[in-house]
Amino acid sequence: xxxxxxxxxxxxxxxxxxxxxxxxxxxxxxxxxxxxxxxxxxxxxxxxxxxxxxxxxxxxxxxxxxxxxxxxxxxxxxxxxxxxxxxxxxxxxxxxxxxxxxxxxxxxxxxxxxxxxxxxxxxxxxxxxxxxxxxxxxxxxxxxxxxxxxxxxxxxxxxxxxxxxxxxxxxxxxxxxxxxxxxxxxxxxxxxxxxxxxxxxxxxxxxxxxxxxxxxxxxxxxxxxxxxxxxxxxxxxxxxxxxxxxxxxxxxxxxxxxxxxxxxxxxxxxxxxxxxxxxxxxxxxxxxxxxxxxxxxxxxxxxxxxxxxxxxxxxxxxxxxxxxxxxxxxxxxxxxxxxxxxxxxxxxxxxxxxxxxxxxxxxxxxxxxxxxxxxxxxxxxxxxxxxxxxxxxxxxxxxxxxxxxxxxxxxxxxxxxxxxxxxxxxxxxxxxxxxxxxxxxxxxxxxxxxxxxxx
Amino acid sequence: xxxxxxxxxxxxxxxxxxxxxxxxxxxxxxxxxxxxxxxxxxxxxxxxxxxxxxxxxxxxxxxxxxxxxxxxxxxxxxxxxxxxxxxxxxxxxxxxxxxxxxxxxxxxxxxxxxxxxxxxxxxxxxxxxxxxxxxxxxxxxxxxxxxxxxxxxxxxxxxxxxxxxxxxxxxxxxxxxxxxxxxxxxxxxxxxxxxxxxxxxxxxxxxxxxxxxxxxxxxxxxxxxxxxxxxxxxxxxxxxxxxxxxxxxxxxxxxxxxxxxxxxxxxxxxxxxxxxxxxxxxxxxxxxxxxxxxxxxxxxxxxxxxxxxxxxxxxxxxxxxxxxxxxxxxxxxxxxxxxxxxxxxxxxxxxxxxxxxxxxxxxxxxxxxxxxxxxxxxxxxxxxxxxxxxxxxxxxxxxxxxxxxxxxxxxxxxxxxxxxxxxxxxxxxxxxxxxxxxxxxxxxxxxxxxxxxxx
Numbered sequence: 001x002x003x004x005x006x007x008x009x010x011x012x013x014x015x016x017x018x019x020x021x022x023x024x025x026x027x028x029x030x031x032x033x034x035x036x037x038x039x040x041x042x043x044x045x046x047x048x049x050x051x052x053x054x055x056x057x058x059x060x061x062x063x064x065x066x067x068x069x070x071x072x073x074x075x076x077x078x079x080x081x082x083x084x085x086x087x088x089x090x091x092x093x094x095x096x097x098x099x100x101x102x103x104x105x106x107x108x109x110x111x112x113x114x115x116x117x118x119x120x121x122x123x124x125x126x127x128x129x130x131x132x133x134x135x136x137x138x139x140x141x142x143x144x145x146x147x148x149x150x151x152x153x154x155x156x157x158x159x160x161x162x163x164x165x166x167x168x169x170x171x172x173x174x175x176x177x178x179x180x181x182x183x184x185x186x187x188x189x190x191x192x193x194x195x196x197x198x199x200x201x202x203x204x205x206x207x208x209x210x211x212x213x214x215x216x217x218x219x220x221x222x223x224x225x226x227x228x229x230x231x232x233x234x235x236x237x238x239x240x241x242x243x244x245x246x247x248x249x250x251x252x253x254x255x256x257x258x259x260x261x262x263x264x265x266x267x268x269x270x271x272x273x274x275x276x277x278x279x280x281x282x283x284x285x286x287x288x289x290x291x292x293x294x295x296x297x298x299x300x301x302x303x304x305x306x307x308x309x310x311x312x313x314x315x316x317x318x319x320x321x322x323x324x325x326x327x328x329x330x331x332x333x334x335x336x337x338x339x340x341x342x343x344x345x346x347x348x349x350x351x352x353x354x355x356x357x358x359x360x361x362x363x364x365x366x367x368x369x370x371x372x373x374x375x376x377x378x379x380x381x382x383x384x385x386x387x388x389x390x391x392x393x394x395x396x397x398x399x400x401x402x403x404x405x406x407x408x409x410x411x412x413x414x415x416x417x418x419x420x421x422x423x424x425x426x427x428x429x430x431x432x433x434x435x436x437x438x439x440x441x442x443x444x445x446x447x448x449x450x451x452x453x454x455x
Numbered sequence: 456x457x458x459x460x461x462x463x464x465x466x467x468x469x470x471x472x473x474x475x476x477x478x479x480x481x482x483x484x485x486x487x488x489x490x491x492x493x494x495x496x497x498x499x500x501x502x503x504x505x506x507x508x509x510x511x512x513x514x515x516x517x518x519x520x521x522x523x524x525x526x527x528x529x530x531x532x533x534x535x536x537x538x539x540x541x542x543x544x545x546x547x548x549x550x551x552x553x554x555x556x557x558x559x560x561x562x563x564x565x566x567x568x569x570x571x572x573x574x575x576x577x578x579x580x581x582x583x584x585x586x587x588x589x590x591x592x593x594x595x596x597x598x599x600x601x602x603x604x605x606x607x608x609x610x611x612x613x614x615x616x617x618x619x620x621x622x623x624x625x626x627x628x629x630x631x632x633x634x635x636x637x638x639x640x641x642x643x644x645x646x647x648x649x650x651x652x653x654x655x656x657x658x659x660x661x662x663x664x665x666x667x668x669x670x671x672x673x674x675x676x677x678x679x680x681x682x683x684x685x686x687x688x689x690x691x692x693x694x695x696x697x698x699x700x701x702x703x704x705x706x707x708x709x710x711x712x713x714x715x716x717x718x719x720x721x722x723x724x725x726x727x728x729x730x731x732x733x734x735x736x737x738x739x740x741x742x743x744x745x746x747x748x749x750x751x752x753x754x755x756x757x758x759x760x761x762x763x764x765x766x767x768x769x770x771x772x773x774x775x776x777x778x779x780x781x782x783x784x785x786x787x788x789x790x791x792x793x794x795x796x797x798x799x800x801x802x803x804x805x806x807x808x809x810x811x812x813x814x815x816x817x818x819x820x821x822x823x824x825x826x827x828x829x830x831x832x833x834x835x836x837x838x839x840x841x842x843x844x845x846x847x848x849x850x851x852x853x854x855x856x857x858x859x860x861x862x863x864x865x866x867x868x869x870x871x872x873x874x875x876x877x878x879x880x881x882x883x884x885x886x887x888x889x890x891x892x893x894x895x896x897x898x899x900x901x902x903x904x905x906x907x908x909x910x
Contacts, residue, residue, distance in 0.1 A: 004466070006531050011463045076461050077539065077834060084532065088606070106561045108834040110873060150831050151543070170876035177830050177879050375632050376605050379532060379563040418565060418873040421625035424632050
C-alpha cells in the first residue's frame with residue numbers, strides 16, 4: 001500500500017442520490033404515531049410541518065432519493081469531503097491497524113450539518129415557505145440552517161438553548177452573519193416558552209424546550225417551515241453522502257473497513273457515515289462492524305429504553321420509537337453539545353435491534369485526551385462530538401495491537417473544534433468532570449415516558 | 456463557460472517547487488543589512504538564527520526551490536486548496552465580472568500560515584534544533600508554528616502580544632492543544648521584555664516587542680530555531696504554492712485573471728497568490744494587474760516610506776529595505792490582527808517599485824460589510840484579514856459594472872473567520888470605528904527610523 005494519506009474524489013464525483021437504509025433493513029422503520037390517537041401519523045398530519053417531498057422521503061421504502069440539482073450545486077462548494085489515512089496516529093498508537101477518517105470540517109460552517117440543512121431549505125422553499133425555524137443546542141445546527149436559509153433567499157429563526165446562547169455568543173454572531181434571528185430559549189415568543197418561564201424564570205433551557213418553541217413558532221406562522229437537525233429518517237438519509245463518498249474513497253485506498261466508528265447523539269453523523277456500509281452488508285455484500293460511541297453522561301443507546309416518546313418536553317412532536325432516556329431528561333453539563341439529545345434516530349435503534357450496530361458509552365475526559373492526541377498527530381483539532389469517534393477508533397486500534405491483528409478502522413470526524421476551544425481550555429485546566437447518569441435520575445426520567453411506551 | 460463553481464486539482468497535483476520571484480524581478484531583491492556595519496548581511500551572520508537551506512533560499516536568485524518530500528507529505532493533508540468561482544456574489548453585485556477566489560481556510564489551522572510553518576520547521580529540525588520560537592499577534596501564525604513543531608516532534612515557544620493573549624484565550628488554548636508554550640509579551644523571560652515592563656508594567660505589547668522577545672529567546676538558547684511568519688523572501692516563496700495552484704485551476708476554469716487581489720500585512724498571502732502571476736508577466740507571458748489591499752489604520756504601502764528599518768522595536772533584527780511606518784509604530788486598534796505590521800516584505804516593495812503591483816488602503820467597517828455580503832452569498836465566513844481582499848475584489852467588480860466590461864478577478868481568501876466572531880459581533884453592534892492614521896502620528900514614527908533610512 002502506498003504512503004498516500006488523503007483520498008479525494010473529483011469535483012463531480014459525489015453521489016447523485018441519498019441512500020435510504022429502510023429499503024434494506026429487515027422489518028423496515030417503525031412509523032411515528034399521532035400522540036392523540038396512538039395511530040400512525042398520516043402524510044396529511046405530517047403536512048403541518050413538512051413539505052411533500054420530505055414526507056415522501058420520511059415514509060419511503062425506496063432505496064434512493066435523487067439529490068435535486070440546486071442542492072448538488074451547493075454541495076459542490078465543499079463536497080466531496082476528504083478521507084484520510086491517519087498514518088501519524090497509527091504510528092503514535094504503535095498499532096498494526098489501518099486507521100481512516102472521513103472529515104466533514106471543511107464545510108462552510110465546520111460540520112456535517114449543512115448536508116441536510118440545504119436539502120430541507122430547498123424543499124421548504126419549493127413549498128413556498130418564506131422562512132425556516134428550528135432549535136439548536138450548541139449551535140452547529142442553527143448555524144447550518146442560517147446559512148442554508150440565506151443561500152436560498154429565506155429568513156431563519158433559531159431558538160437556541162439559553163445556557164448555550166449565553167455561553168457561546170460567537171455562535172450567535174455566526175448565525176447573525178448569515179442574517180438569521182437567534183433567540184434564547186425559553187423565550188416569551190411562544191406559549192411553550194412562556195409556560196416554562198412562568199414556572200422557572202431562570203430556566204437555562206434545554207433542547208427539548210427549544211424544540212417545543214420552534215414547533216410552536218412554526219404552528220403559529222404558516223410561512224415558516226420547521227426543520228430538524230437529526231434523528232428523522234429523511235435527515236439521516238441526507239447525510240449518507242458522507243458514507244457513499246467514503247466507500248468510493250476506501251476503494252481508492254484499496255481497502256475496506258472492518259470497523260466503522262461514529263459519534264452518536266441524534267444519530268445523523270453516525271448514520272451518514274455508517275448506513276451505506278451497513279446497507280452493503282445487508283444486501284449480501286461486504287460486512288463491517290459498526291460502533292456507535294455516545295457520552296456516558298447521556299447514554300441513550302447503552303442505558304435508555306426502546307419506547308415511543310416525544311422529541312420535545314412540550315409534547316408537541318409526534319411519538320417516535322427509539323432508544324430514549326425520557327423526554328424530560330436534561331443531561332448533566334458536558335461539552336459535546338451535539339450529543340445531548342434524550343433520544344436518537346429511530347433507524348439507529350432499528351440497526352441495534354437488527355444487530356448491525358453496537359454501542360459504547362465513554363467519559364468526556366477520555367474523549368478530550370483522544371482529541372488532543374489526534375490534533376498532535378494528524379494536525380486537525382476535532383470538535384468535542386468528533387472526539388467520541390476518535391476515542392472509539394483508538395480503542396479499536398489498541399485492541400488490534402493487543403491481538404496482533406491488522407484491521408481497517410474508519411471513523412467519522414464530524415467537524416473541527418475551532419468553536420470549542422473553551423472546552424479544550426477547561427480540559428487542560430483540569431476543570432472537566434465525568435458525570436455519569438445515576439440510576440435514580442434515569443428511573444425518574446423514564447417514569448415520565450408516555451403511556452404508549454413499551455412498544 | 457459551465458456553471459461549475461469549484462475547481463479542484465488531484466491529490467498529487469500541487470507544485471513540486473516553491474517559486475522565487477527574485478529570478479524574474481528586474482533589479483532583484485535588496486539585501487538585508489547588518490545594523491552594526493551597514494553592510495549586507497553575510498550568510499555567516501544569518502546563520503545565528505537561520506538554517507543553511509533557508510539562508511540559501513533567502514539569498515537565492517534561482518527561480519525554483521524544490522519542496523522537500525516530508526513537507527509535501529504534510530501539505531498533502533489539505534493541499535491543493537480549492538479555487539471557487541463566486542457566482543452567487545457576482546449575481547448579488549449584478550456585475551459582468553467573473554469573480555474567483557482561492558481559499559486557504561481548509562488548512563488544519565484555518566489559514567495559509569502552515570504553508571511556510573511546515574517548511575521552516577522541517578529545515579530547523581534538519582539543522583538539529585530541539586524547538587521553534589516565534590512571535591504572534593492575533594495568533595494565526597503562532598498556531599501554525601505550534602502545529603508544525605508538533606508534527607515534526609519539536610517544542611514550540613510562542614510570544615503572543617499581551618493584549619491579544621488576554622482577548623483571545625481560545626487562540627492560546629489552540630496552541631496548547633498542539634503542545635506549545637504560549638507566553639504573553641512583554642514578559643519577564645527576556646531582557647527585551649523586561650526592559651519594556653520596567654518602563655511600562657501595563658504595556659499591552661506589540662508585534663515589534665514580541666519579535667524582540669522571540670529573537671532574544673532564540674539568541675539565548677541555541678537549541679531553539681527562530682521562525683518568521685511573513686515578510687522575508689523565503690517565507691513569501693513558501694506561500695507561492697497558493698498562486699501556482701491557482702494558475703492551474705484558472706486554466707481548468709478556462710480563464711485567466713485580469714486582476715489579482717490580495718490583502719496586505721506582512722505580505723505572505725498576497726505574495727503567495729500574486730507572485731506566480733506576476734512572474735508569468737515578467738517572463739513575457741500573460742499579464743495581470745495586481746492590487747494589494749491594506750487597512751487604512753496601518754497603511755504601510757500607501758503612506759509608509761521606503762527605507763531600511765528594523766522588524767522589531769528592540770532593534771534586534773537586521774535592517775531590511777521595505778515600505779515602513781517606522782519600527783516604533785503601533786497601529787490603532789482594529790480587527791485584522793494579521794495586517795498590523797509596521798513594515799512589509801521587501802519583495803512586495805520591489806514589486807511596487809517595478810510597477811507590477813499597486814496598493815489601496817480601506818476602512819475596516821467597509822471590509823466587514825464586504826465580508827458579511829460574501830458570507831451571505833458564498834457561504835464562507837472570511838477572516839477579517841481576508842475581508843480586505845473581498846472588498847478590493849468587490850470594488851473591481853463594481854467598476855466592471857459601471858464600465859460595462861467583463862473582467863476576470865481573482866482574489867485570495869486567506870482564511871476562515873471562525874476565530875473572529877467577536878469582531879463580527881462588534882461590527883453588528885455598531886461598535887467598530889474607522890481610525891485612520893493621523894499625519895502627526897505618522898511623522899512621529901517615521902522620525903524614529905534608523906540613520907540609514909533613505910536608501
